[in-house]
Amino acid sequence: MTGSVTGSTTGAAAEPIGGRPIRVALLGCGTVGTQIVRLLTEQADELAARIGTPVELVGIAVRRADRHREVPAELLTTDAAALVARDDVDVVVEVVGGIEPTREWLLTALRAGKSVVTANKALLAEHAGDLFTAADASGADLYFEAAVAGAIPLLRPLRESLAGDRITRVMGIVNGTTNFILSAMDETGAGYAETLDEAARLGYAEADPTADVDGYDAAAKAAILASLSFHTRVTMGDVHREGISAVTPADVAAARGLGRTIKLLAICERVEAADGTASVAVRVHPAMIPRSHPLAGVGGAFNAVFVEAEAAGQLMFYGQGAGGAPTASAVLGDLVAVARNRVVGGRGPRESAYADLAVRPIAQASTRYHISLDVADRAGVLAAVAAVFAEHEVSISAVRQEGRTSDASLVIVTHSAEDAALRSTVDKIAGLPFVNRVVSVMRVEGEDQ
Template sequence: MTQPQTTTQAITVALLGGGTVGSQVARILTEDADMLAAKAGAPLRLAGVAVRSTDRRRDYQLPKGMYTTEAEPLIDGADIVVELMGGIEPARTLIEQALRDGKAVVTGNKALLARHGEELSAIAAEHGAQLAFEAAVAGAIPILRPLRDSLSGDRVTRIMGIANGTTNFILDRMDSAGADFADALAEAQELGYAEADPTADVEGHDAAAKVAILATLAFGTDYSIDEVSCEGITQITAADSAAAADAGYVIKLLGIAERRTGQDGAEGAVLRVHPTMVPREHPLAAVRGAYNAVYVEAENAGELMFYGPGAGGAPTASAVMGDVVSVAERLVRGGPARVRTSIASLPALDAEEAHTSVMVVLTVADAPGVLRRVAGVFEGHGVSIEAMRQNSATAEGESEVQLRIITHHARQRDLDATVEELRDLDVVRGVVSVVRVEGK
């Protein structure tokens, strides 16, 4: 066995943020110091933790003198800055300053990266500084290195991710217990899986930020969260969930990024987040509760999936520490920093360019010619039907039946127009459910 070559010169780490993840990072840096020194090739020394209040009790309590409200002097003395404050400011300014000083930065701040990742990468490149951010996507799931390095000789065609544990938990409860959205949300809040203000989760904003970062890595093009079309799960009803289950599907909030050819014939990427039915036998369907998963399709590799805890202090801290050790290793070894550069230009296309399919459940009059007229609406928009099933009467003695229609893939705009026209059709008494379908 080769002995590790540990230099005596310690690498100094400044930690910004003392919350759930920050506390776990402080714990690992303290308790696993020997293992980290062996892996990094030099001891990692935690210089201090910048926090808003030095009085607050932390999940992992360091000696009082380790906490400071002054981030800048802490950064000045550090080789590696670990930013776990969250939010745009002051995180952005502090990270920029550290990168300009040539310091390595590790961040788990997805909101910041999804808005300002391109600028930050450019600053890092300009100053030869390392910028690492594995923890910003899908918690502890190692997905950035596989996308950036392992698949660098391949062409990713599509990513579908369950990138938010809160919504996955809620949809899971709706599926397995028949709960409606409000009750499932209340349960998630009680169990601590959802925040008091669940907007960022249930409206899909958190997932959208992750899609922007994943797509940037997968397609070598910088995307912002503003280019991700986003629809949350607040409109999903117990009826939607039951209809999906009845058809052999389960509803998941998916973040999807895929290569498409736009209307003008040029290649681009469609980035979207929306509730999606996936077949029960699809690997994503088995992802339960607060777990996350990212499903990747590549030209040569085929279908890959990465699965793990999507959040939580210790799992996210594991991802942060993986970056810290990698960054430290490079500082020890020397050599130029690896910088992210855009190597392609795959512009974001309008979400209406997406190709998807939908399941539509309608209540219609139980009369001759109805099926033909409904089918005619689909045909009129160039949408072909994969399966149509007529259920028994919706209420005893009434002259109504339910129709369940699953389409083949079609353009989103054509699917939207089809549903619009169905709503106005006189034989249609009601549109019970419209949910997109992927992974058939």
């Protein structure tokens, strides 16, 4: 990993603009981009008052100009690279998404000293280091509040408000599609496929929901959250990722019976070893959490993130995690911030990656398991299963067994242990002659370990 220090002075701050308008280039005019144009138009006077000078939209890059009749034709262009390179552009706002050629467009802007506001979580999760390096070299600003949790003010508190504290853990629901599906499964008892179809019908799921349901979207956001929280460059490849497609109605019912619910969680932790050495663990997976936990009541397509810091204690951020208007709100907040910096010749916060902590693999992460087994209903089974746990030094927290004719359902909840030890325990139990099958394995979060 490469580290850098907050407040780098590699590039000079932008020169004050002397009262002329802040000139903005917009890349993308889909659901979010259209809302940005609307807000810039409807709130022009208020934005000018807040910034100290007007904001002027000088161009909008789109793929097909004939599909945007709601936008003045003279603003539209299909040449994003040329728009970014224009000398009269002060700020580039990007809501196109994807990696390439978007990365090159933003690097071009930053190298030229133009501030960038982006909602591109995938790009930031892979190439934030490149973007920050370019911004530092030229003195430009890079803001990205809308990249995680839509309208929820989350990244700026992590980046600025909590900059004097030590964040120890961030755990949250950062994908609305999966939260809608799991909430509906919990409320109705329906299966995953049926609920996914309903989510698509209502517009909560994309035609291709892979990025959401397989955890890629949440993993990108987790990488960004971990990078900001722990002052360490974390990429998407560092994040352990599991999706929700294997969650069954039986899992949901089991969670309910134990006073829990299932959520797809992004979990970022600062871990200190006995010798004081710190590292970072970042993972995305479904987990059971107690219904008393603040995240348990987050339903539908809403997002919420629970932050724990040494001095500030526990904080929770909740709200609309996606959608055109909510995301545009976050983008406009960033635009106001970078525009104010342009007006006074200042700079926003730089990258803070000085800690450069190692990223722990999931095998070394401390987790708890809820294990459901289908076993033969005969004497000695529970003792033999417990012996396997003891062999792997995994402590059992709770056991529930229900017999039905010649078979039985055996549910075991563990205390906290390294994930590798838990996985090895499950693998050995699966091979026992009296274990018919391992019905499900799910991690447990949000409870005392």
